[in-house]
Amino acid sequence: MSSEKILITKDLTIKFGGLTAVSGLNLDISKGEIIGLIGPNGAGKTTCFNIITGVYKPTSGNILFHNQDITGLRPDLITKLGIARTFQNIRLFNSMTVLENVMISKHVRLNANLLEAVLHLPRYTNAHRQHLEECMELLEQVGLADVAHEKGTSLPYGKQRRLEIARALATQPTLLLLDEPAAGMNPQETLELMDFIKKIRELYGLTILLIEHHMEVVMGICERITVLDYGITIAQGTPAEVQANQQVIKAYLGTVEDDA
Amino acid sequence: MENKRQNTILTIIALLFCTLLIYLGDNNLSRFQLRILNLSAIYVILGLSMNLVIGFTGMFSLGHAGFMCVGAYTAAILTMSPAAKELIYYMVPIHPLLANIQWGVIPAALAGGIVAAIFGVLVGFPALRLRDDYLAIATLGFAEIIRIVVTNTTSITNGSLGLKDIPSVKSLWVYWGFAILTILILRAIINSSWGYAFKAIRDNEIAAEAMGINILKHKLLSFTIGAFFAGLSGALMAYLITSIDPTMFRFTFTFQILLIVVLGGMGSITGSIVAGVLVTVAMEWLRFVEQDMNFFGFVIPGISGMRMVIFSILLLLVVLFYRQGLLGTKEFSWNFFLKLASKRSKQKEVS
Numbered sequence: 186m187s188s189e190k191i192l193i194t195k196d197l198t199i200k201f202g203g204l205t206a207v208s209g210l211n212l213d214i215s216k217g218e219i220i221g222l223i224g225p226n227g228a229g230k231t232t233c234f235n236i237i238t239g240v241y242k243p244t245s246g247n248i249l250f251h252n253q254d255i256t257g258l259r260p261d262l263i264t265k266l267g268i269a270r271t272f273q274n275i276r277l278f279n280s281m282t283v284l285e286n287v288m289i290s291k292h293v294r295l296n297a298n299l300l301e302a303v304l305h306l307p308r309y310t311n312a313h314r315q316h317l318e319e320c321m322e323l324l325e326q327v328g329l330a331d332v333a334h335e336k337g338t339s340l341p342y343g344k345q346r347r348l349e350i351a352r353a354l355a356t357q358p359t360l361l362l363l364d365e366p367a368a369g370m371n372p373q374e375t376l377e378l379m380d381f382i383k384k385i386r387e388l389y390g391l392t393i394l395l396i397e398h399h400m401e402v403v404m405g406i407c408e409r410i411t412v413l414d415y416g417i418t419i420a421q422g423t424p425a426e427v428q429a430n431q432q433v434i435k436a437y438l439g440t441v442e443d444d445a
Numbered sequence: 446m447e448n449k450r451q452n453t454i455l456t457i458i459a460l461l462f463c464t465l466l467i468y469l470g471d472n473n474l475s476r477f478q479l480r481i482l483n484l485s486a487i488y489v490i491l492g493l494s495m496n497l498v499i500g501f502t503g504m505f506s507l508g509h510a511g512f513m514c515v516g517a518y519t520a521a522i523l524t525m526s527p528a529a530k531e532l533i534y535y536m537v538p539i540h541p542l543l544a545n546i547q548w549g550v551i552p553a554a555l556a557g558g559i560v561a562a563i564f565g566v567l568v569g570f571p572a573l574r575l576r577d578d579y580l581a582i583a584t585l586g587f588a589e590i591i592r593i594v595v596t597n598t599t600s601i602t603n604g605s606l607g608l609k610d611i612p613s614v615k616s617l618w619v620y621w622g623f624a625i626l627t628i629l630i631l632r633a634i635i636n637s638s639w640g641y642a643f644k645a646i647r648d649n650e651i652a653a654e655a656m657g658i659n660i661l662k663h664k665l666l667s668f669t670i671g672a673f674f675a676g677l678s679g680a681l682m683a684y685l686i687t688s689i690d691p692t693m694f695r696f697t698f699t700f701q702i703l704l705i706v707v708l709g710g711m712g713s714i715t716g717s718i719v720a721g722v723l724v725t726v727a728m729e730w731l732r733f734v735e736q737d738m739n740f741f742g743f744v745i746p747g748i749s750g751m752r753m754v755i756f757s758i759l760l761l762l763v764v765l766f767y768r769q770g771l772l773g774t775k776e777f778s779w780n781f782f783l784k785l786a787s788k789r790s791k792q793k794e795v796s
């Protein structure tokens with residue numbers, strides 16, 4: 186495997202008032218890897234995604250994507266550079282069909298102006314038709330083609346999560362951030378999801394950063410894992426190393442009781 | 446494909462039919478009827494432009510009266526004859542640059558829209574960073590500031606005296622011509638990739654941004670298009686009533702347009718068209734509540750402003766009990782219409 190660096194974060198820190206949600210995070214992700222980001226609830230995992238994708242500006246630290254400093258860049262520009270994400274709490278466009286949800290990402294790739302669109306000039310209609318074909322093909326690949334014309338929010342939960350991933354893929358990313366993609370899924374769906382994640386990595390040559398609570402998912406597909414607790418990185422390493430780490434066990438035993 | 450062609454043909458037939466109706470209407474209707482129909486056209490444009498901003502893009506902007514005001518004054522100053530201007534600006538003479546301009550009504554109406562759109566960019570650029578209620582307050586404030594500026598720039602606007610003798614336009618062609626063009630243009634925008642970008646922002650701004658959409662740019666675009674059409678309808682309003690003054694463009698006006706949008710359904714073009722006509726006709730019909738009424742010899746004095754009270758209550762009821770309005774986000778479509786017709790005819794065959 187080549188060791189081309191896709192994402193590097195250096196001492197990433199963010200404070201909300203008195204709370205340090207993420208403190209000195211150092212990630213180092215190479216091309217093609219699947220990296221896990223785990224930790225108890227409120228550990229700062231989603232906040233990391235929000236910083237990387239530009240939703241929040243870090244208080245200090247840097248983010249390098251393909252060796253380019255993207256710290257504090259606007260979210261839409263970061264998406265254009267090739268980072269896509271899904272959301273922990275599903276954020277589909279609730280007035281739109283599955284296909285329309287996916288088509289939104291093609292808007293920025295449209296090589297025509299509003300006037301051409303209003304007048305249905307060929308440059309617009311051709312681009313539009315090509316985008317439709319691309320999106321249908323994508324839906325085919327992720328197994329949502331049969332529900333392409335149904336409302337996204339009317340799908341069963343597992344398929345909504347899959348649509349979130351499809352929508353992210355439609356932006357043609359090189360780095361995909363998945364925020365608890367298996368949340369709310371039953372064991373069978375979770376297994377399917379794991380296969381699905383591996384499949385899309387191969388198919389699109391992706392690098393994946395994954396937040397997940399289901400330990401079997403994380404341990405099953407991640408090559409390396411970073412563990413956060415109260416914003417602080419308490420462990421980094423292979424699944425085996427992390428599982429053996431005393432601090433991790435303590436943090437997790439704590440939350441197992443909390444959750445119960 | 447077959448279907449699409451059929452729909453295009455049906456649309457063209459419908460447009461031809463509208464042309465015929467306008468022709469017949471212009472030649473046969475009374476001045477009063479024409480006036481109401483023309484006013485309806487203006488309200489349709491207003492409702493549609495506000496729906497684009499509020500219903501389709503999800504920006505709660507209440508600056509419509511301000512943009513109308515800008516459009517109305519621009520068109521009025523551009524079309525009034527130099528002689529009329531000399532007569533009307535008797536307190537402070539009109540600025541010499543404007544004194545001798547006299548444009549045709551159509552280019553002046555478009556200029557009204559363009560100047561309003563420029564104001565849209567200037568106001569939108571800072572204001573659209575605000576969210577929901579803050580945006581509402583900021584745009585409301587803008588509309589009031591416009592009124593104050595218009596009241597005080599006497600050498601341009603004639604201040605609180607207002608403008609009179611604006612060229613009168615009575616033909617349905619002008620008002621409904623613009624209304625139909627507005628419908629066609631806005632429908633094309635809303636069904637285009639840009640329209641979907643607007644709806645994505647409305648549905649979920651954070652997700653839209655994650656899909657690569659530049660939020661501020663698209664909000665500004667929608668807001669500016671809305672301002673353009675509001676300005677255009679302001680110009681048409683000036684031609685219809687031939688005299689304008691700053692008090693016309695108070696907040697209550699924006700409120701009335703909001704009623705059309707909410708009543709018709711936020712996010713439905715068809716709804717805004719239907720509600721635009723309904724509200725205008727109802728406003729005229731309800732005039733009697735503001736006049737003295739005679740109940741078997743008892744005279745109840747009319748209360749001016751009573752119509753607005755009725756409409757406010759109506760708006761409240763719709764918001765409380767029937768939030769989707771007449772049409773929700775549904776649209777008229779030929780397919781639906783044809784299906785309905787074929788069902789009817791089948792029923793007839795059966796019975």
Ligand SMILES: Nc1ncnc2c1ncn2[C@@H]1O[C@H](COP(=O)(O)OP(=O)(O)O)[C@@H](O)[C@H]1O
Binds near residue numbers: 204231
């Ligand atoms: N915008 C915000 N303002 C204030 N606090 C926040 C904000 N976003 C997240 N936090 C806090 O940061 C901490 C980490 O949250 P989060 O990243 O969502 O955790 P998780 O690891 O469960 O995804 C939590 O205590 C949360 O309340």
Ligand SMILES: [Mg+2]
Binds near residue numbers: 230231232273
């Ligand atoms: Mg989270």
